[in-house]
Amino acid sequence: MKIVVTLPDDAVHDLTVQAGGSLMDAMRKAGLPVRAECGGAMACATCHVVVDEAWIAKTGRAGDEESDLLDMSDYRSGNSRLSCQIRLTDSLDGLKVTLQLDAFEG
Amino acid sequence: MTDSVVIIGAGQAGGQTALSLRQNGFEGTITLIGDEPYVPYERPPLSKSYLAGDVAEERMFMRPAAFYAEKHIVLMPRTTVARIDRAAKKVRLAGGTQLPYTELVLATGGRVRKMTCPGADLPGVHYLRNIDDVLGFRDRITAGLKLVIVGGGYIGLEVAAVAIKRGCRVTVLEMLPLVLNRVVAPEMSHFYTDVHRTAGVDLRTSTGVTAFEGDGKVERVRFGDAVIDADLVIVGIGIIPNVELAADAGLAVDNGIMVDECTRTADPDIFAAGDCSNHFNAIVGARLRLESVPNALAQGKAAALAILGRPEPVVEVPWFWSDQYDLKLQMTGLSRPGDQIIIRGSMAERKFSACYLREGVFVACQSVNMAKDFIQSKKLIADRATPDPAKLADPAIALRDL
Structure with missing residues (x-):
């Protein structure tokens, strides 16, 4: 499946990834500079992405706990998600997200 | 000679140093030496999901193996360093090979007690x-x-x-x-x-x-x-920091390798990051050695920036996490005996936080299934907030509103 990730420096990455894992894993496996400090344990908010409006219905919005973690981010928006909490299923083929500055390994 | 950074230790601090060097434009040689057969990986799952068999090794890798080749980061797995020759600026491997460096990063971590x-x-x-x-x-x-x-x-x-x-x-x-x-x-x-x-x-x-x-x-x-x-x-009775290479090379060691807030040792060309380093934490207000992933990553990045001539002090609230059963324990700051303890929420419902005040100042928070308190407490600690204890005890009042 394909996903499109825009980095905070506006670089756009078209990635071909395997379905099944999390979006965070897929980005990391592709070598993108995503911090993801806790490795998907939902103990931080350093894999923060904003989901493209056209895809938010399919990914769904952040759950309660995820939302609590995102709340302190300066880059929070209505479509904010932790990428470790988005499971890549075939229905997300073509997914577009933007990695947020607090998740970017600058 | 072109810049040549040698990193001893391929855990998360060493891995992060290499990644941050490249991410921030370093064009010299990077050599990452580790005694394990793997690329840098996350250790926290070892006692959790990896032990349970829920995740594969690859899932813990900071970056896939191919990434290092692509970024021209030379990996030397299964390799042990015998000594550091500071005068000649060389690292001698156990097999006798000598590697010259312009800058050296010690990310040697710890070994089990x-x-x-x-x-x-x-x-x-x-x-x-x-x-x-x-x-x-x-x-x-x-x-x-x-x-x-x-x-x-x-x-x-x-x-x-x-x-x-x-x-x-x-x-x-x-x-x-x-x-x-x-x-x-x-x-x-x-x-x-x-x-x-x-x-x-x-x-x-x-x-x-x-x-x-x-x-x-x-x-x-x-x-x-x-x-x-x-x-x-x-x-599982703790770890001992690996400081012997540094001590043998004449660098100061006292519960870790002594570094400044930008991870530099007294030798301007040698840095230490992660579990092996002893550093001053401005938020805690003391020198300390931290065994934590966030510290390993922050110091790895700081070492890279210092090498690039853009030193930035690490100013981080220490934080940690532990998953046991259905309990997500998330901790910020460092508590110590004598601190005033205020419990928010319900222990019976397994959803609460222990907040720690020292002379009225909010210094630490340990949350069980209370991610909101965990994330909001970082700012209170960084700001040295002095919240009203009665309000602090009321979980209906968000920490950020204190």
Whole structure:
């Protein structure tokens, strides 16, 4: 499946990834500079992405706990998600997200 | 000579140093030396999801193996360093090869503290620090196994939680009167003791192991006059920082390799990052050595920036996490005995936070299934907030509103 990730420096990455894992894993496996400090344990908010409006219905919005973690981010928006909490299923083929500055390994 | 950074230690601090160097435009040579056969990986899952068999090794890798080749980062796995020659600016490997450096990063981490009592070298007595350690006993964590865990710290309790779910008969032996003694308040310690006992763990405190016994392999664990049967022993009694290379090279060492806030040692070309480093933390207001992933990553990045001539002090609220059963324990700051403890929320419902005030200043927070408090407490600690204790005790009032 394909996903499109825009980095905070506006670089756009078209990635071909395997379905099944999390979006965070897929980005990391592709070598993108995503911090993801806790490795998907939902103990931080350093894999923060904003989901493209056209895809938010399919990914769904952040759950309660995820939302609590995102709340302190300066880059929070209505479509904010932790990428470790988005499971890549075939229905997300073509997914577009933007990695947020607090998740970017600058 | 072109810039050539040698990094000793391929854990998360060493890995992060290499990644941050390239990410920030470093064009010289990067050599990452590690004694394990793997690319840099995350250790926290070792005592949690990896032990449970829920994730593969690749899932823990900071970056896939191919990434390092692509970024021209030279990996030297299964490699041990014998000494550092500061005068010649060379690293000598155990095999005799010499590697010149312009800058050297020590990300040597720590090694497990070992038992020294009789029988400590019997087969069946295991430790847990790296992937191969876990592969040495993971297959045996099955129903009916009599597992004895020595040490009631995070590693021991996380292993207990995984093993009890697998149907093992689990005993935890803690030498001190309380589990997690080094890091949490007695209230929190009692809570975790109750949780483990309710789950079926035979948790015994004030119990120091005096010997491991058995014929050719461990079969019993003795503590004073008492003895219990054991098919397998896992020891989790802390780590010792790997400072010997630094000390032998004449660098200052005092519970870790002494560095400044940008990770530089007294030698301007040598840096130390992660579990092995002793540094001043401006938020805590003290020198300390932290065994934590966020610190390893922050210091790895700081070392890279300092090498690039853009030093930035690490100013971070220390934070940690531990997953046991359905409990997500998330901790910020550093508490210590004597701090005033205020509990928010409900221990009975397994959803609460312990907040710590020192002379009225909010210094630490340990949250169980309360991610909101965890994330919001960081700012209170960084700001040295002095919240009203009565309001702090009311979970209906968000920490950010105090």
